[in-house]
Amino acid sequence: MLKVSKNPNYTGEVCELFSKDAAQATRAFHQQIEGYTPTPLVSLPNLAKQLGVKAILVKDESKRFGLNAFKVLGGSYALGRVLAEHLNMDISEIDLKTVASKLEKPLVFTTATAGNHGTGVAWAAREMAQKAVVYMPAGSPQASVDRIRGLGAECIVTDVNYDDTVRLANQTAEENGWMLVQDTAWEGYEQIPTWISQGYMTMADEAVEQAEAMEEGLPTHVLLQAGVGAMAGGVLGFLADRLGADNFNAIIGEPAAADCIYRSGLAGEMVNVTGSLSSIMAGLACGEPNPVTWPILRDCSHSFMSVEDKVAATGMRILGNPLKGDEAVISGESGAITMGMLYLLMTTEEGRAHAEMMGLGEDSVVMLFSTEGDTNPARYRRIVWEGEQAL
Known part of the structure; x- marks a missing residue:
């Protein structure tokens, strides 16, 4: 269910294309758009306590411009x-x-x-x-x-x-x-793919600003989902420059059917995955890494994960059905993969061994990006209401 690899190619080298200054320029552009407002950064203290970490912070992109996703x-x-x-x-x-x-x-x-x-x-x-x-x-x-x-x-x-x-x-x-x-x-x-990845930095810049104002504090661990790696690389590049690459551990997760970043991480170079690439995580079902952002993922990621669809489905159910006192987050298949990853890392025997390697524990502040809401409402109900893709 979980394939995990520690990144042997980590250098912590930052990329000037995805710096905190570049993020300020992209955010200034978005701020002048009618209807712009930062999306919520939701703290889940009761879930954090249950999973054995200090804090869990979830950036809820279902609220972005009324479009139910960050893209x-x-x-x-x-x-x-x-x-x-x-x-x-x-x-x-x-x-x-x-x-x-x-x-x-x-x-x-x-x-x-x-x-x-x-x-x-x-x-x-x-x-x-x-x-x-x-x-x-x-x-x-x-x-x-x-x-x-x-x-x-x-x-x-x-x-x-x-x-x-x-x-x-x-x-x-x-x-x-x-x-x-x-x-x-x-x-x-x-050039255009670079601009697109830079656009995603607005989300990360907001999240850091919000975390700084919260008692939970800045993240020690950031879990990011990847398709081609455009979002993961852009966000990680910004965070590495803004926080210092050595000050947090980044874990990159993908669907097993399209795990090109996981395989590239093992190889130390870009590896393509072919075939149908079928996954409930449609937004992540991509077989060819983005060469603009791949170097950032190679240089600044702590670990790579390849997971089955049921992991994302579990994340959807956890976020949508919170513990008493925690806030619900409506998260779609591609948005909830990282919550499913965190849950299995902290609650299963196999997962806990990997969590220890990643430094996940009682002092960890974990940041997740729920990149979409229920963009496929019928499937959301089948998964969350009817239990499709159960563990």
Whole structure:
């Protein structure tokens, strides 16, 4: 159920692309968007006591811009940077509500997505009065398709997996002269994925600011989920610069069906995973690491984990059904994986051995990022109400 590897390649080296200064610039952009407010950092003291740690702090991204997920942070910042470059303006001069008036005609942005990233791009394109075309891999839930179309974007479901859908979106963008806004990178396509990962730093900057104001204090352990590693790398890069890489342990978790970061961690170099990549964690079902953020994960992660779907399902049930006195957090499959990981690390014989290696114990302040809410409501109910994917 749990595969764990301590990172043999840790150096603690920080990356200037994901510094605290860069995070301030991305947050300043997001702060000028109508409806911006920091999402809650929820403390779960009773669960912390039960699991044997000092504190558990959960960043609840279901409250982000009314979109039920964090991904809009990356998509909106990337679109802002693209438009700023197109108009030869500074990003600080980009106003989502007025930028369209500076263009002769709307631009067309396209992307491939498992759901949340495409929602963010569609929302940002709508806010900026631009157009969006979103591609989704085979088996994508209709709820995600409907949500993206409801934001005014065209949404096309393919008959291939996520990584092949990315290639299709790229090909279509080149053929039509559209702007690809993809949250993974490859040789020759690195600038926009970098901006997307930088956009995610707003979430981490808020979390550190909030933790500093709480009696629980700054994290000693941060559990991050990874698909291609765009969010995990961006957040970890910021935290390593802001807190000092040696002052906390970062544990990176993925679904077993698409554990490219786990395998890359073992190998010390990027390793791709192929096949259907089928997982309830659709947002993490990616087989090819992002080369922009992989070096950060290699240099600053303490451990890597590969876990079965039922681990994420357990995290969903724990967060949605809290101990008396703790606050409920509605977390989707990709959002709850880290809570499931923490629970198994602290409550099972196998897990406790790994927890000791990670330094998890009674003095630990653990920070988690619940990156989405119930973005697939029907499956959320099957898991949380009906017990699907039980341990």
